Amino acid sequence: xxxxxxxxxxxxxxxxxxxxxxxxxxxxxxxxxxxxxxxxxxxxxxxxxxxxxxxxxxxxxxxxxxxxxxxxxxxxxxxxxxxxxxxxxxxxxxxxxxxxxxxxxxxxxxxxxxxxxxxxxxxxxxxxxxxxxxxxxxxxxxxxxxxxxxxxxxxxxxxxxxxxxxxxxxxxxxxxxxxxxxxxxxxxxxxxxxxxxxxxxxxxxxxxxxxxxxxxxxxxxxxx
Amino acid sequence: xxxxxxxxxxxxxxxxxxxxxxxxxxxxxxxxxxxxxxxxxxxxxxxxxxxxxxxxxxxxxxxxxxxxxxxxxxxxxxxxxxxxxxxxxxxxxxxxxxxxxxxxxxxxxxxxxxxxxxxxxxxxxxxxxxxxxxxxxxxxxxxxxxxxxxxxxxxxxxxxxxxxxxxxxxxxxxxxxxxxxxxxx
Numbered sequence: 034x035x036x037x038x039x040x041x042x043x044x045x046x047x048x049x050x051x052x053x054x055x056x057x058x059x060x061x062x063x064x065x066x067x068x069x070x071x072x073x074x075x076x077x078x079x080x081x082x083x084x085x086x087x088x089x090x091x092x093x094x095x096x097x098x099x100x101x102x103x104x105x106x107x108x109x110x111x112x113x114x115x116x117x118x119x120x121x122x123x124x125x126x127x128x129x130x131x132x133x134x135x136x137x138x139x140x141x142x143x144x145x146x147x148x149x150x151x152x153x154x155x156x157x158x159x160x161x162x163x164x165x166x167x168x169x170x171x172x173x174x175x176x177x178x179x180x181x182x183x184x185x186x187x188x189x190x191x192x193x194x195x196x197x198x199x200x201x202x203x204x205x206x207x208x209x210x211x212x213x214x215x216x217x218x219x220x221x222x223x224x225x226x227x228x229x230x231x232x233x234x235x236x237x238x239x240x241x242x243x244x245x246x247x248x249x250x251x252x253x254x255x256x257x
Numbered sequence: 258x259x260x261x262x263x264x265x266x267x268x269x270x271x272x273x274x275x276x277x278x279x280x281x282x283x284x285x286x287x288x289x290x291x292x293x294x295x296x297x298x299x300x301x302x303x304x305x306x307x308x309x310x311x312x313x314x315x316x317x318x319x320x321x322x323x324x325x326x327x328x329x330x331x332x333x334x335x336x337x338x339x340x341x342x343x344x345x346x347x348x349x350x351x352x353x354x355x356x357x358x359x360x361x362x363x364x365x366x367x368x369x370x371x372x373x374x375x376x377x378x379x380x381x382x383x384x385x386x387x388x389x390x391x392x393x394x395x396x397x398x399x400x401x402x403x404x405x406x407x408x409x410x411x412x413x414x415x416x417x418x419x420x421x422x423x424x425x426x427x428x429x430x431x432x433x434x435x436x437x438x439x440x441x442x
Contacts, residue, residue, distance in 0.1 A: 054286045062266075069258060088286050108283040111305060115285045118304065121265070202425055204418040206402075206410050218399040230399060237410075239400040239418075241425070257407060 054088060058119060061085050063255050065126040070206070070256035071249060072242055073199035074133045074141055079157040085123055092116055134164050137199055139192040142168060168192070201243040208237050211253040216244060263408050264355070267348035268304035272356075273318040275299075276309065303355065310360050317360040322346060323353070325366050328373040335380045341404040350378055350408045381409060389417055393424065 052060070064078045093116065096109050134141055134156070142164050145156055156164065172192070180188050215229040218240065232238060237257065248254045280293040290301055298318060301309070309315040322328070322345030334342050346352060353374045361367040385405070392400055402410070 055288050058287050092286060107278070107280050111283050111308075112285060114304065114308060115287065118265070119286065200422065202422065204421040206414060235403075237402050237405060239402060241398065257410065
């Protein structure tokens with residue numbers, strides 16, 4: 034009964050794949066961990082978030098009807114515990130995204146504006162609104178507090194230059210989900226020392242994020 | 258990532274419990290469990306086993322590897338080998354901690370098991386320190402660490418990756434930045 038619900042939602046959202054609730058929760062967990070460890074803001078997974086919300090609401094509704102009608106509270110308690118766990122993952126995931134948006138707000142907005150048509154958005158509509166508001170508030174604050182009291186030629190501030198960019202050269206740990214052939218590892222930028230490695234399924238590696246960022250986006254590897 | 262979040266992930270591992278109550282199938286979002294019958298073993302996730310145990314509704318069956326002889330073997334191989342040896346479970350440390358803290362009455366020779374796992378852990382962490390040291394000294398840029406568990410990676414990850422990032426910056430400062438951005442003041 035529940036599986037039908039999810040697959041309906043998935044097809045409504047325009048995705049090809051049919052997800053069972055179990056797969057959905059696994060996808061959420063993966064998105065959560067990737068977002069936690071990646072130095073930059075990753076692609077927005079609003080479909081997963083919406084489906085999980087739907088599932089949780091469904092379950093809460095079902096429980097409120099169920100516990101009143103039959104009074105068997107044992108399984109209701111277990112269901113409640115599971116809801117708490119999923120809710121924790123979901124909020125932790127959204128929290129880490131908000132943290133990154135606040136940290137890199139000018140770059141996040143810039144990227145969103147310059148994005149080509151058809152590319153997956155990195156911000157959900159709500160996150161986009163949040164980022165824009167955050168930017169407007171920050172700019173207004175800086176302007177009112179100090180900038181407007183500066184000499185006329187020093188009153189503008191280029192936030193894109195002031196706020197640090199995400200550091201894509203940071204090291205991450207990852208686990209491989211799909212086999213990868215000949216990934217180039219460049220210890221530094223001098224070409225002599227670069228060499229290729231193969232990654233087997235299930236193996237774990239430590240490597241610079243820049244090298245494997247496309248693989249994280251495609252889901253071939255996951256960060257741990 | 259905190260240690261408690263690693264524990265959160267470990268709590269999804271399935272363990273066998275022997276309930277002392279009966280209950281029909283439970284339909285969870287993550288799959289169905291049960292039915293529960295008194296005296297019949299059933300597989301449940303660890304978080305549920307812990308909760309049932311705390312409410313004294315079940316007996317937890319220790320996992321196969323949680324056994325003094327097996328753990329002694331694992332400890333000795335770990336001490337002999339230069340590299341990391343495979344562990345019986347990807348979350349061996351968290352499982353040991355949770356099960357021994359809550360269900361030590363269901364696990365024979367709990368104290369010995371605790372010591373053995375602690376010894377294995379100490380050996381592995383010492384190895385990890387040595388290997389990070391040589392990794393930095395050799396100025397490597399990639400490492401494969403198949404047999405490390407999440408908890409072990411997590412204990413050093415922040416410190417280690419931060420140091421590597423600094424090393425990388427120091428090694429690449431002499432080259433001109435790719436974007437050609439010069440600092441203008």
